[in-house]
Amino acid sequence: MQAFAPDFCATLTDLLTWRRDARHFRTDPLDESMVLELLTLAQLAPSVGNSQPWRFVRVRTPALRAALADHVDAERERATVQITDATRHDAYRALKLHGLREAPEIIAVFCDDTTQAGAGLGAATMPQTRLYSVVLAIHTLWLAARARGLALGWVSILDPAFVARTLAVPDDWAFVALLCLGHPEAVADTPELDRLGWQARLDPLAQISAC
Numbered sequence: 088m089q090a091f092a093p094d095f096c097a098t099l100t101d102l103l104t105w106r107r108d109a110r111h112f113r114t115d116p117l118d119e120s121m122v123l124e125l126l127t128l129a130q131l132a133p134s135v136g137n138s139q140p141w142r143f144v145r146v147r148t149p150a151l152r153a154a155l156a157d158h159v160d161a162e163r164e165r166a167t168v169q170i171t172d173a174t175r176h177d178a179y180r181a182l183k184l185h186g187l188r189e190a191p192e193i194i195a196v197f198c199d200d201t202t203q204a205g206a207g208l209g210a211a212t213m214p215q216t217r218l219y220s221v222v223l224a225i226h227t228l229w230l231a232a233r234a235r236g237l238a239l240g241w242v243s244i245l246d247p248a249f250v251a252r253t254l255a256v257p258d259d260w261a262f263v264a265l266l267c268l269g270h271p272e273a274v275a276d277t278p279e280l281d282r283l284g285w286q287a288r289l290d291p292l293a294q295i296s297a298c
Contacts (some may be wrong), residue, residue, distance in 0.1 A: 102234055109238030110183040110279065111272040112190040121235065122192055122268070129228035134220035136205030141224040144254055146193040154253050155245075155265065156187035162244045178285055185242045190267035195250060196225055197260035221263045228266075238271035 091099075126143055134140060146152050163184055170176040187193060198221045200214065210216050229239045247262035281287045 102230055105274070106229060106233050107238060107271070107274070107278060108280075109240040109267070109271050110186050112186040112238065112240075112267060112269040113272055114189050114191060115270050116191045117237070117269060121237075125228055125231050125235070125237075125268075126194075128231040129224045132220065132224040132227040134205070134223070135210050135216040136208030138202055138205030138208075138210070138217060138220065140199045140202045140204070140217040141221045142197040142199050142256070142260055144195040144197065144256060146195060146254070151253060152187060152193055155193070155250065156185070158249055158253075159185050159187060159242060159245050159265075162246065166244060178283065181283065182280075182285065184244055186240050186267040186269070187242065187265075190240070190269040192268040194266045194268060195254055195256075195262070196221060196264040196266060197251070197256055198263050199257075199259065200261055201259045218261065218263060225264055225266070232268060236270070237268060238274075240267040241265070242267065 090096075122145075129143070130139065130141065132141075146155065167176065167179060170179055198218050200217055202217075225241070232239050242265040245265060250265060251260065251262050275282060278288070
């Protein structure tokens with residue numbers, strides 16, 4: 088397999104370094120062709136058995152967007168009261184955890200675990216590999232968006248059953264992610280959770296072992 092040029096590899100490193108989990112978005116609408124391009128690129132991700140189990144649901148209805156935002160806010164409040172450490176409690180309160188009211192594009196991502204595509208290849212003993220495949224599609228979308236100057240935020244403080252029920256998706260679709268996509272308000276040198284003192288990036292070499 089032919090390697091890419093060094094300049095491209097350096098640019099790819101920059102892209103990986105500058106990927107961010109965004110929470111602060113401008114409300115500017117996105118060009119429809121760009122959104123469709125990004126969702127198409129996301130589906131170039133690898134998938135177990137080439138099953139392509141990802142299912143993207145664009146939340147376009149204002150009432151549905153509001154319902155999701157209200158739900159996430161309620162779940163945040165529920166989580167807040169469970170934090171007993173005073174320092175962590177205040178730090179958690181200071182975090183902005185979603186951009187569901189500001190981001191121009193809201194996308195819910197599901198895994199169709201009963202898809203016939205791929206005929207079950209590679210998932211007989213590890214059916215969760217279909218979920219992993221969907222996560223790879225999300226990561227591909229993330230990088231493609233960042234390369235175009237857009238930001239993506241993954242909202243996870245929610246009840247998956249509520250999201251699936253609110254969006255009325257098929258019963259055999261498993262919820263994976265609720266994503267906010269749009270232009271960032273600003274781009275910082277340091278990821279927000281690191282910058283605000285919640286969690287710094289760990290030493291990557293410390294995460295590697297051998298046996």
